[in-house]
Amino acid sequence: MKKVVVPLGPYHPLFEEPEYFELYCDGELVVDVEWKAGYNHRGIEKISESKHWDQVTFLIERICGICSTSHPIAYCNAVEDLLKMDIPERAKYIRSIIGELERIHSHLLWAGLAGHFLGYNTVFMWAWKYREPILDIMEMITGNRNHYAMMKIGGVRRDIENEDIPIMKKILDELKPKLEMLTNAVLDDPVLAARLKGVGVLTKQNIKDYGALGPIARASGVDIDVRRDSPHAAYDLVEWDVVLCQEGDVFSKAVVRLGECFESIKIIEQCLDRLTKIKGEISFEVREIPPGEGIGHYEAPRGECFHYVRSDGTSRPFRHKIRAPSYANIPTFKASCVGQTISDVTIILAGVDPCYCCTERAITVYDASTKKKLFNGKDLILLSQEKTKKIKKQLGFKDV
Amino acid sequence: MALDLKTKALKKSLSVFHLSTGSCNNCDIEILDCLTPRFDIERFGMTLAGSIKHADVLLVTGIVTVKNLSRIKVLYQQMPKPGFVVAIGGCACTGGIFRDGYQMAGPLDRVIPVDVYIPGCPPKPEAMIAGIVKLLEKIK
Numbered sequence: 001m002k003k004v005v006v007p008l009g010p011y012h013p014l015f016e017e018p019e020y021f022e023l024y025c026d027g028e029l030v031v032d033v034e035w036k037a038g039y040n041h042r043g044i045e046k047i048s049e050s051k052h053w054d055q056v057t058f059l060i061e062r063i064c065g066i067c068s069t070s071h072p073i074a075y076c077n078a079v080e081d082l083l084k085m086d087i088p089e090r091a092k093y094i095r096s097i098i099g100e101l102e103r104i105h106s107h108l109l110w111a112g113l114a115g116h117f118l119g120y121n122t123v124f125m126w127a128w129k130y131r132e133p134i135l136d137i138m139e140m141i142t143g144n145r146n147h148y149a150m151m152k153i154g155g156v157r158r159d160i161e162n163e164d165i166p167i168m169k170k171i172l173d174e175l176k177p178k179l180e181m182l183t184n185a186v187l188d189d190p191v192l193a194a195r196l197k198g199v200g201v202l203t204k205q206n207i208k209d210y211g212a213l214g215p216i217a218r219a220s221g222v223d224i225d226v227r228r229d230s231p232h233a234a235y236d237l238v239e240w241d242v243v244l245c246q247e248g249d250v251f252s253k254a255v256v257r258l259g260e261c262f263e264s265i266k267i268i269e270q271c272l273d274r275l276t277k278i279k280g281e282i283s284f285e286v287r288e289i290p291p292g293e294g295i296g297h298y299e300a301p302r303g304e305c306f307h308y309v310r311s312d313g314t315s316r317p318f319r320h321k322i323r324a325p326s327y328a329n330i331p332t333f334k335a336s337c338v339g340q341t342i343s344d345v346t347i348i349l350a351g352v353d354p355c356y357c358c359t360e361r362a363i364t365v366y367d368a369s370t371k372k373k374l375f376n377g378k379d380l381i382l383l384s385q386e387k388t389k390k391i392k393k394q395l396g397f398k399d400v
Numbered sequence: 401m402a403l404d405l406k407t408k409a410l411k412k413s414l415s416v417f418h419l420s421t422g423s424c425n426n427c428d429i430e431i432l433d434c435l436t437p438r439f440d441i442e443r444f445g446m447t448l449a450g451s452i453k454h455a456d457v458l459l460v461t462g463i464v465t466v467k468n469l470s471r472i473k474v475l476y477q478q479m480p481k482p483g484f485v486v487a488i489g490g491c492a493c494t495g496g497i498f499r500d501g502y503q504m505a506g507p508l509d510r511v512i513p514v515d516v517y518i519p520g521c522p523p524k525p526e527a528m529i530a531g532i533v534k535l536l537e538k539i540k
Contacts, residue, residue: 010471011419011452011471011475017420017423017425017428018420018421018422018468038467039421039422039465039467039468040420040422040423040462040465041422041465041467041503042422042463042465042498042501042503042504043498043501043502043503043504044498044501046501046502047497047498047500047501050500058497059497062424062426062496062497062498062521063424064424064425065423065424065425065426065427065428065429065522066425066426066429068424068426109429124436125436125437128432128433128436128437129436129437129438132436132438145430145522145524146426146429146430146522147426147521147522355425
């Protein structure tokens with residue numbers, strides 16, 4: 001059987017970020033998928049070890065621009081787990097509000113891009129237009145449209161003023177009918193249903209095999225949500241539901257995401273109501289981080305985001321390990337793309353809402369038999385430079 | 401200065417190509433935001449091009465990572481001239497918070513010549529539009 005390789009990327013107009021896929025095709029059908037990464041790797045875990053505990057929150061915000069408050073919440077949870085401390089009640093509500101606002105804007109962004117990939121540019125324009133008021137709220141309460149810098153070890157950095165709450169509520173009230181219209185228009189459309197239903201199906205077993213997370217798992221009927229399963233912030237203090245679907249195709253992923261937008265609005269409204277009644281501090285002071293280790297999770301819009309920190313008692317993390325949800329979700333392409341036609345693959349790839357900037361890893365190659373680290377080009381140059389230095393030393397030259 | 405035909409046509413309709421070389425996605429979504437109803441960059445005659453070979457302006461976001469270094473140079477060579485390069489965001493302008501990282505191969509202007517810098521993390525769509533309008537003035 002002759003296979004045709006269709007390369008996608010690394011700089012493809014379809015993708016926002018550099019990423020590279022190889023589709024192995026037999027005629028119209030996709031037989032296998034390969035994924036090559038690393039274009040966007042920036043070495044954040046290593047940079048994190050050179051920053052002060054408080055500076056790390058600003059660094060990990062820049063892991064990903066779309067989940068830019070999920071990572072700080074998970075990191076703060078990890079450090080607070082290390083410290084065995086609790087945060088003020090007001091800070092809990094503020095954390096949940098920011099996290100949920102982010103979820104709405106992320107899911108709307110996804111809905112727009114998915115519409116664009118299907119050739120429904122109207123959906124793209126609508127969804128992104130309705131996303132703007134959320135960014136306005138963000139700008140009003142945090143000072144920036146993205147990268148909010150609200151999280152801090154021991155609480156939050158800025159308070160939400162009581163004067164802002166009625167304006168926020170008004171914007172959310174105005175958003176609701178628009179969101180309903182968008183949801184109904186998308187889910188009732190016969191063409192979209194024909195394109196999305198039964199496409200890229202992931203079974204419950206697939207999800208468990210690949211360890212997929214977030215809306216993808218929930219679209220296949222796997223009932224996981226860190227917000228409910230391991231409560232933090234204000235998620236156990238307000239009422240909300242986990243949106244579940246059973247089919248596992250791209251259509252149910254859309255249903256889950258759009259449904260979660262309404263749940264998020266519900267959470268935000270309850271949090272805002274409570275916030276007016278609670279007075280007090282927004283953060284506890286943290287002076288020193290003792291030696292120890294801690295873990296933290298947060299349900300980012302794409303799935304569970306996991307942070308591990310270890311302290312050796314100094315002002316910097318000794319080790320900071322980050323596991324972003326897309327890293328677990330992207331391998332599911334092996335299960336969902338195979339057997340589909342090339343024209344459906346783009347929407348299956350987009351259905352996962354992959355985010356490559358949080359996922360990229362650097363790879364060091366080890367020899368399997370000797371367990372020896374093989375050198376890459378940069379190492380060889382370094383090695384060569386060191387040899388020159390050695391020879392210079394032997395010959396009695398002063399090191400320049 | 402008399403404008404030749406190429407430049408005259410250029411300032412009325414720029415085709416932009418967007419390249420992310422190691423960004424956090426935020427500048428990228430703000431660029432896409434420029435195309436949506438609120439900001440609507442098409443009123444300046446700008447459209448996103450699908451390939452660098454059809455583009456007049458290269459928008460670059462993010463630091464230049466080691467793996468992307470050679471690819472950016474190739475892309476710049478493939479761009480039809482006269483072409484312009486815009487560095488969007490703090491990372492592309494200076495390296496930002498990643499300047500000490502081991503994957504950093506330098507801010508953009510050490511790799512290819514840059515015409516306009518738009519700083520910010522991320523710059524607001526208004527700032528991007530202002531930057532590109534300045535580029536139009538520069539072309540004139």
